[in-house]
Amino acid sequence: MIHHKHKIFLVALALGLCQYLPGQSQVKSAAPHVKNTKTQQNVDAALPLNPAVRTGKLANGFTYYIQKNKEPKDRVVLYLANKVGSILENDEQQGLAHFMEHMSFNGTKHFPKNELVNYLQKSGVRFGADINAYTSFDETVYQLPLPTDKPEILKNGLQIMRDWAQEASLDPEEINKERGVVLEEKRLGKGASERMQRQFLPMILNNSRYASRLPIGKEEVLLNFKPEAIKSYYKDWYRPNLQALIVVGDINVAEIEQMIRAKFSDLKNPLNEKVRTKYSIPLSGKNQFISVTDPEMTATVLQVMIKHREPELKTERDYRASLVRGLFNQMLSDRYTELSRQADPPFIQGGASISGLLGGLNSYGATVVAKPGELEKGFKALWRETRRVEKFGFTATELGRAKQNYLSSMEAALKERDKTPSENYVQEYLQYFLNQTAAPGIVKENELVVRLLPGISLPELNALSAEYIKDSNRDIVLMAPEKDKATLPDQAKVLGWLESVNQEPMEAFKDEVSKLPLLAVIPKAEKIFKVEKDDKLGLQILKLSNGATVLLKKTNFKNNQILFSAYAEGGSSLYTDADFQSANNAAGVVASGGVGNYNATQLDKFLSDKQVGLGPYIGDRSQGLSGSSTSKDLETAFKLIYGYFTEPRKDGDIFKGLIANAKAGLANRADDPGKVFSDTVNAVLGNYSIRRTGPSIEKIDQISLDRSFEIYKERFANASAFTFFFVGSIEEEKILPLIEKYLASLPANGAKTEAKDLNIHIPAGKITKTVYKGTEQKATVRLVFSGPYEYSYENNLKMDALKEVLEIRLLERLREQESGVYSPGASISVTKYPKERFSLTISFGCAPENTDRLIASAVDEINKLKNAGPLQQNIDKFKAEDKRSREVELKTNDFWLGYLVGQYANKEKLSQLDNYDAALNKITVSSLKETANKFIKDDNYIRLVLLPQQGQKAAGK
Missing domain, CATH: 3.30.830.10 (Metalloenzyme, LuxS/M16 peptidase-like)
Incomplete structure (x- = not known):
């Protein structure tokens, strides 16, 4: 549970239209209040190492x-x-x-x-x-x-x-x-x-x-x-x-x-052993400022970083201090999230936290990604919230929610202690060895949290601001597009902004919490009228009175995890190109408004003592929702499911904010070589369909709140079209009444909708597209082979094998033999609907002057597969890797949920897994050679390359 990570400088530039999923923060449930009767133990003694190790x-x-x-x-x-x-x-x-x-x-x-x-x-x-x-x-x-x-x-x-x-x-x-x-x-x-x-x-x-x-x-x-x-x-x-x-x-x-x-034991230390100096970054006490620009920077980012000596995490006193910092960060993050949900958000992105830096330092860092031309407004809004916390502190209700988060998170981890992945333990002992970070184990941590958390007071939390937000050891970094260099503020101006915020009158934060129930209407339970069992797969298949289907698979892979999905065919394929942007963004737009009686912020607060995550989606050919829950919070999950079907919300202010930020994020997109290339790749592979080309202001303007809401309600109006899937630590006596109350009662009309074939697929023929963008001497390559396919379990496994043996050869040849790339990759995609098709993509980065040679080598490896087949040893590697990964996959809830949904979506038998060994045995040198020749055609080959701009001049273009 203890997390200890260093960072140098991280800014997430989330510049697309937000697809906000309410409840995704996985805020947790409460544990009993324990009176803080501290025993006579030394809080400054090192915490014991986990006794299990x-x-x-x-x-x-x-x-x-x-x-x-x-x-x-x-x-x-x-x-x-x-x-x-x-x-x-x-x-x-x-x-x-x-x-x-x-x-x-x-x-x-x-x-x-x-x-x-x-x-x-x-x-x-x-x-x-x-x-x-x-x-x-x-x-x-x-x-x-x-x-x-x-x-x-x-x-x-x-x-x-x-x-x-x-x-x-x-x-x-x-x-x-x-x-x-x-x-x-x-x-x-x-x-x-x-x-x-x-x-x-x-x-x-x-x-x-x-x-x-x-x-x-x-x-x-x-x-x-x-x-x-x-x-x-x-x-x-x-x-x-x-x-x-x-x-x-x-x-x-x-x-x-x-x-x-x-x-x-026989490892030797050198005779004349060098001293392993422990280096650190000195704190000079100075305040520093730097402004940097770049022609390929797509946003203006301003960060204030106030550096401190990083506290140790060895003793109980240290652990308690880390809890205080964690609570502080969570409450501060919630405030910035709330600030961003406005009709006219002051910035594209903004936030602040206390986090580790490097070389024995941590920092209070506040970062803003500003809208074009609105750096002052964005930065002042960012700093205003920091100043508000510094001046007024947090509220008792905020602290109560943050504590509930910690307590229930620990409670959940404790329940899963015998199902904790080995990797989690390894990471704890790694930090224990490298940085002496305490690793007492989950039982001890739970005891510490339950005992220490109630005693952490509001004044103590509020004092952290004074400790961390200081006027020394402060660095200000401004990053911006080169073209804006002349209009950027200097140090004096930024300091003036800081000071003006520090001096302006402001009110304390008001923590508004709704007392309403989640749902406006409590449904009346209906019936499960038919139950089928598949004992071999451990499934129950329920037919509900409204025509909906429910699949239940009980597992013991986790002690307290239930994953779920709902799936129905249709999606945005049912709407015209003119409606596509509204349809494609409908689920995100609606979810960002909240559900039932709660807007998005109220919903976050309502879920703060629960472990529930849930969000709807509308894809190309389907719509539905997916999420997770614990057994304790399963009814809340069902209420959310019912709410997203019957009580979606539209929030005009949040919608305006999403649109404003989406447009602001596109302002400098054309300056980013990676984005330009990605948009080109998607356009070419989508045959320039308006649904596959890159984002634009014109497309954003096509998104209508009313139309999105209307489309969303259409897609979720008919429960009889839906199949619901639940996988995990299911208790039948608990879940069946919830299914009757919240799923069988969903409105339905019995109609079954099929998705439309829009005839959008990778075009046939030989196509070459070169994008000249960027100043660095580097190239990005995508080679795509595609075409008609014969979808079957055996063919799919053979295609997986082809991908793997090809990737092994690309690694051996392009990296090890030719030293021309770092990480070549191959990927396979196969579809059954709307048409049976495949695509094989090879991707790598390299020096521009080596592009043609390395492409020729990659294509040569494809031809070798077709002419001679793969090496037997590489087939053996694929079989060994696939068997081993499958052994682990079959013991996870994620695999089973994905498998069941996929089989239903493709109208395939659920028993297909039984064919694995037989299908794997049919993978041979000759069968893969035959598969490669059958599907991979030289006349369906697309070559896409990103080269620096000077390469365009050299090519005389």
Whole structure:
């Protein structure tokens, strides 16, 4: 439950029309009030480590954490944590901490060259998705999830960790091949954000060592370093007294401990050991300001960041302080959300919070994404709420709701403690090792929250503002489009805005809470008139008196989770192009207005003590809703379902605000190369249908509140067209009366509507489209093969296999052999309705000058599939990976809900899963070769490329 994350600078630019789903914040239920009778214990003593984990330290300083956990069954997660990162590089090594992470996958003592990845893929572990690693300023962490039902795989997994710890090969030939891969990863990160970050980061980091040690490193170093430089880094820093192995999963703890002691005890620390300096960012006391612009920046963003020393989280006193900060952030976030729900919102986006930064710092950060030409208005509105909290504090009702959130969140986590994924535990022990962040376990945390939370007072919360909102160590960063540079405010003007808000008269926040019931009309229960059972799938299929169908699947995958969906055919396909924008946005527009007696803000407050999330949708060919609940809050979920069918709301003020922000978000869209390319791709693949081309002011103007509301009501008027699905910890005696009351009573007319075929699909023929946009020397490539298809369970699995074997070859050739890309990808899409069609997409980024060569290589791999078929070893990898992922999927509520809805939508048998083994056995070299030749045609090939603008000049265009 303890969360501890660092960030450098994050601004989410949500510039599209908001599809707000009420209740998505998952605010939780109440726990009993416990009197704060504190025992005589030392609140400054370190909190104990979770007693479920076995920990130890070898004589060489190597640390281990081992815990048995059966979620998921027959799986284990291993992490090798190193307290080493880019901060430890010398000037000649900048980028080599991250490069070293790459080299750990390119040959070790027991797994030479690429054999490590090859072996793991054969064992059912996917490169990138499962096996992975990351390098930060202060740490490098390797992750490896494995099956445990075969002792040999687990044994080899520990050997891989041992090899990573100190026995990477660092072959000069492999180093030279990897240079291009790392440079391509660096290239992917280039753009407006990276260019601006380079300018403001030294200021934010107070010109500390962190400012000059970005993990991606320097290009000249990556291109030219000698093998000795990386070997020196590896020898100095990859050592047992800076390392820990974390093993959590379905394992025998004593056996794992014995294996770790046998395998890791002989790791050696260097004879002349370098001191592992703990670096930090100094607080200068200065206030700083910087304004940066970029031609590809699409919005004006202003952030105030007031830096502080980051508090530790080791003791009970620390834990209590973290609860105070969490409550503060939640209440502040709710206020900014409420501010944004106006007819004329003062900004596109705005918010503030206390959060971790870097190098021993945290900060109070307030960020605004301003409407074009309205920076002063937006920033003052942002700062006004900060000032309001500082001046008047929060209200007792706000604090009460925030406490309920914490208590019920903890209550829910406690109920799921035996179903908690191993990955969650690993992350806690990782932070415990790296940052000494307390990891006492959920039982202890629940005891702390229940005991400490009631004693946290309103004055204590309100005092946090004075502690964090200060006039020193304050950085102000202004980012904006280049074309607005001449009109941007300077430091004096921004400080003037701050001061004017600080001086203006203002009123305290009024927390308005509705006392009305959620629904205006309480329905009268109707009947379930027919029940069918499918014992093999564990399903009950209910036919209701109004014609609706309900599927119930009870599972024990979670102790207290119920997922649900409603599905009916129709969607926006039933409306003309003139109505499309209203239809496409209808669900979002209506949901943003609230439901029943509550507007969106009132609904948030009503749900603050409940664990319910729910939202309606209207898609191309269907409409419905989806959500989740606990058993305790299931009736509230049913009330919301009934409300979204029968008591939708339209809120003119919120609608105006959504439209205003959507238009403001489009102002500079054409300056973003990624957006321009994405819009082009969608337009080409959608054959330039008005329903597939990018957003525009004209399209936004077509959205009518009245028409959206009318369409929404039409789509949800007939319950007999709907099938409802409930999966999870269902109690029959509880859910059946709710179905009768809230679903069987829904209005219905018995009519069945079919979606229309609008004949929008990827066009046939050979098409080439090149977009010239942007200044960075980087290219983005999409290659699309498409056409008619024969939809079947067997063919779908074969297409999945084709995608996987192709992706393996693209990785081997484009990345490992040609060093031309960082992460090539392939994806398959198949549809049954409105027509049976498929599309195969290959995507990658690369240097512009390598585009034609790499495209030719990718197409060559397609042709090899058609001419010779895939390699048998790659088919074996697909089968191993698919079987392993399927074993885990089948034990999740998410899978079953998606499967059941999908089968109904495609009018396929629910028993199709029984055919898996037979279908998998039919995947062979010859069958995949035949499938590739049958569907992938050279004459249906679309080549889409994004190149920098100077490439257009070079091409003479």
